[in-house]
Amino acid sequence: MVHTQIGKDIDYAASLLRSGEIVAIPTETVYGLAGNAFSEQAVKKIYAIKNRPLHNPLIVHLAEKSFLDRIAINIPSTAFLLLEKFSPGPLTILLEKKESIPGIVTSGLPHVAVRFPSHPMTIELLRLLDFPLAAPSANPFGYISPTRAEHVMKQLGGKIPYILDGGICDKGIESTVVGFQGEVPVVHRLGAISLEDIRHLIPGTITKTREEHQPVSPGMLLHHYSPSTKTILTDDLESAIKQAGNKKAGVISFRRTIHNIPNDHQYTLSSSGDLEEAARNLYDALHQLDALQLDLIIVEKVPDEGIGKAINDRLERAAARR
Ligand code: TXA
Numbered sequence: 001m002v003h004t005q006i007g008k009d010i011d012y013a014a015s016l017l018r019s020g021e022i023v024a025i026p027t028e029t030v031y032g033l034a035g036n037a038f039s040e041q042a043v044k045k046i047y048a049i050k051n052r053p054l055h056n057p058l059i060v061h062l063a064e065k066s067f068l069d070r071i072a073i074n075i076p077s078t079a080f081l082l083l084e085k086f087s088p089g090p091l092t093i094l095l096e097k098k099e100s101i102p103g104i105v106t107s108g109l110p111h112v113a114v115r116f117p118s119h120p121m122t123i124e125l126l127r128l129l130d131f132p133l134a135a136p137s138a139n140p141f142g143y144i145s146p147t148r149a150e151h152v153m154k155q156l157g158g159k160i161p162y163i164l165d166g167g168i169c170d171k172g173i174e175s176t177v178v179g180f181q182g183e184v185p186v187v188h189r190l191g192a193i194s195l196e197d198i199r200h201l202i203p204g205t206i207t208k209t210r211e212e213h214q215p216v217s218p219g220m221l222l223h224h225y226s227p228s229t230k231t232i233l234t235d236d237l238e239s240a241i242k243q244a245g246n247k248k249a250g251v252i253s254f255r256r257t258i259h260n261i262p263n264d265h266q267y268t269l270s271s272s273g274d275l276e277e278a279a280r281n282l283y284d285a286l287h288q289l290d291a292l293q294l295d296l297i298i299v300e301k302v303p304d305e306g307i308g309k310a311i312n313d314r315l316e317r318a319a320a321r322r
């Protein structure tokens with residue numbers, strides 16, 4: 001066990017990372033569990049702390065576009081188009097990797113996932129370092145991603161020395177992961193940038209969905225992002241609540257308050273029906289209800305459009321049985 005501190009000391013976080021330690025960092029999507037991407041030893045620690053299988057590769061985080069040439073080659077021109085429009089921000093692109101990135105970061109794959117986060121504290125941190133940060137979401141493998149420093153503390157306290165506290169994550173849902181077939185963008189994981197927005201920029205963009213059965217991006221595995229409490233996803237909250245009978249049920253609704261459920265057992269994602277707000281609140285809702293030791297969490301699907309597609313995708317996985 002190590003003593004875990006929460007704080008806002010960017011210099012201290014940098015010094016820990018320079019000495020090979022693992023630090024939780026804020027990003028605009030979710031908190032990351034960061035280590036020196038050039039150090040095999042540091043990256044090994046990340047997998048161990050997360051209990052993550054070694055065949056599930058990590059995203060490399062950068063602050064400066066000029067750094068790209070140190071880690072990737074043969075970058076498609078559509079990648080630059082996407083970067084120009086969506087970075088810094090919740091876009092992750094898969095690029096042919098250079099030797100500088102150890103194989104353990106990419107699970108031996110020839111491509112490295114790269115992202116330029118927009119959280120100001122993490123940008124400042126990256127600028128203090130002469131190496132990029134490999135960082136998966138800062139949750140134990142398969143569990144709910146953290147969108148507040150306290151979520152990280154709850155899940156990984158005692159395992160890392162420091163959590164850099166950047167407040168509540170603005171987007172609340174992970175980055176959109178995009179690879180390339182030649183110049184054609186291929187969306188591997190839905191995320192905070194909607195498919196519509198990517199297609200608006202590059203109309204030929206295709207998707208590799210889970211139905212095609214090739215989990216190129218293991219974030220596409222089922223029973224990911226799951227609470228410990230049994231979780232049900234439904235289009236019809238009222239019937240699902242009725243069916244739960246005497247069970248102690250928590251409810252996450254998109255925009256309503258449900259009258260026969262105690263207030264502290266329910267969470268409304270966005271009373272104004274704003275999908276961005278719903279995304280921001282999603283993981284906090286799951287964390288909160290999961291802590292109540294209920295028999296069941298019933299979640300209402302959100303409208304399947306824009307970022308709502310990514311929200312429903314995460315909810316389907318949360319509801320898939322372990
Ligand atoms: O928003 C995010 O992306 C957050 C923050 C911390 O940046 N990170 C995150 O990391 O969600 P993680 O490890 O939980 O999810 C990374 C996803 C996984 O689905 C992984 O399989 C995929 O990216 N990925 C990473 N490297 C890859 C690669 N070389 N090829 C294909 N997929 C890759």
Ligand code: MG
Nearest residue numbers: 136137145219
């Ligand atoms: Mg994750």
